[in-house]
Amino acid sequence: MHLKTLATLLLAVASVSTAQAADGRYSLGVGATTLGYGVDANLRLSERFSATASWSTFSVDGDVDTDEVAYTGELSSDNASVALNWHPFAGSFHLSAGLVAGDLQAVVTGTPVAGSSYTFNGQTYTAAQVGQLRGEVVIKDNMAPYAGIGWRSQRKGLGAYAQIGVMAARTGVALSATGMLADPRLAADLEAERASLEQEVDLSLYPVIGAGLHWRF
Template sequence: MNKCLTVGLMTALMGMGASSAHAFDSNVTVGALAGTTGFGAEASWRFHERASLTANYTAGLVWDGDYDSDNVTYEGDLDISASALKLDFYPFAGRFYLTAGAMFPEMEAHVTGSSTNGGTYELNGQTYSLDSVRGKLTIADGVQPYVGLGWRSSHRSGFGFFSELGVMATDVDVSLSASGSGTSDSNFQENLRAEERELEEDADKLSVYPVAVLGISYTF
């Protein structure tokens, strides 16, 4: 009798689990977003009550700034765009989710160095007479890993809001060029490369880029 009861309970539980699994219908959510990687659009396919696949693209964000190194002030605008492909996990089968995946950023700034000493530039401790110093600062490009957490109402149809916080790895690179009489010095290129490394080390203190997103969505 007990054996029959146990078998019956197990059968009932399995039936409930199967019923619950069949009760979930996959949903597609589309939305518009804004955040620290720009403005854009997102699409998310929630194929299971605890999992979804999400892709987005953002662009149009520009940060301007300057940086002082010895007697050189570097100024430039950082253009930011990024796309992403992520797998989301909903531990409670509701709105809250954890996410991980890959981002494909383009974060570059074309910089111009101006002298604070009337035309002389100090590079790696050596002073040169130059017409200009120009270069490119890359914060991240290619494929970068990403992790985060968020809140999305993709488990039910209709309009909703969503948000996400995360971090993306960076890959800093600096490339400089110069013109003027000082470039003829035999040690100039070596000192220019040393200036690049110094700028990279300072910029590389930001080993991750913070990603914060807010958006409005509709789930079908």
């Protein structure tokens, strides 16, 4: 992943911002978004442009069900981002474009909805035949583009910010079973289930919504 690259950019924004702190163009904040909770640094570059660098993380248990299988597991995220913001009215409102890098993944185990059997691609298998069913959902792209709108107070001292946007990235799903691994029919039907699961948990347009507090120096 390119977390190191974005971390370097984040430090660059912070170091440049420190030099500008005296004129109130620099702020540090904490907040939470659908990418996690974390910190950010913002630098007002000019009347109509600013830059933001952030880092966030989270982990949460959850479940996803298809017609055949109930999946339960953990969704986790650990990422860094940078964005250039355009303030069309030279105020708090802005439009943003940037990049997000890091990991967004879910690791799940499956149990049959029917209780003692699975149905993959119209074919029925017992739980003993399938064994343990394990899936993993990941974002394939090392860096994903982000676009959104936001609001960030410009007065010195304590303020607030909010954002809403979308991250575009390709989603990949892996699915494996410990039983009957040499059975070509099970392998083909399991691949059909993997494709179905990939549609169910599509993260290709991931909403990024959040808010937080910051201190402008």
